[in-house]
Amino acid sequence: MITHDHPRRNRDFRPDSGTSHAHSRAGGWIPLLSCAPWRSGTAVAPGVLLAGVHILLAVIWACALIAFAHVLRDRLRRPSARRCLDRITGTVIAAFGIRLALGQ
Known part of the structure; x- marks a missing residue:
C-alpha cells in the first residue's frame, strides 16, 4: 500500500x-x-x-x-445511488465471470 x-x-x-x-x-x-x-x-x-x-x-x-x-455529485452521494451502482457493478462482474466460466 x-x-x-x-x-x-x-x-x-x-x-x-x-x-x-x-x-x-x-x-x-x-x-x-x-x-x-x-x-x-x-x-x-x-x-x-x-x-x-x-x-x-x-x-x-x-x-x-x-x-x-x-x-451529479449530490445524487451520487446518496446511499440509494451507491447501492444501485453496487448492484449494477456486481451484476456486470458476475455476468463476465459466468461468461468466462462457460467459455463463450
Missing part, C-alpha cells in the same frame, strides 16, 4: 491513479506496436500521431467523466 505524508491532500488522487496510468501505458504501446513491422528509413510520424490522438481522446474522455460526475 502506498503511504502518503498528507493523507487528506492525497486521498482524492488514489482511486483514479490506476486509471490514469493505464491510459498512459496504452498510449505508449501504440507507437511501439505500429512501428514494429516498419523497416529502417520509414517515417515514425504516423505512429507518433496515432499515439497523440489516443492521448488526446483519453484526456477528453477523462474530462467528460469528471464534469459529468461533478454535475
Whole structure:
C-alpha cells in the first residue's frame, strides 16, 4: 500500500491513479506496436500521431467523466445511488465471470 505524508491532500488522487496510468501505458504501446513491422528509413510520424490522438481522446474522455460526475455529485452521494451502482457493478462482474466460466 502506498503511504502518503498528507493523507487528506492525497486521498482524492488514489482511486483514479490506476486509471490514469493505464491510459498512459496504452498510449505508449501504440507507437511501439505500429512501428514494429516498419523497416529502417520509414517515417515514425504516423505512429507518433496515432499515439497523440489516443492521448488526446483519453484526456477528453477523462474530462467528460469528471464534469459529468461533478454535475451529479449530490445524487451520487446518496446511499440509494451507491447501492444501485453496487448492484449494477456486481451484476456486470458476475455476468463476465459466468461468461468466462462457460467459455463463450
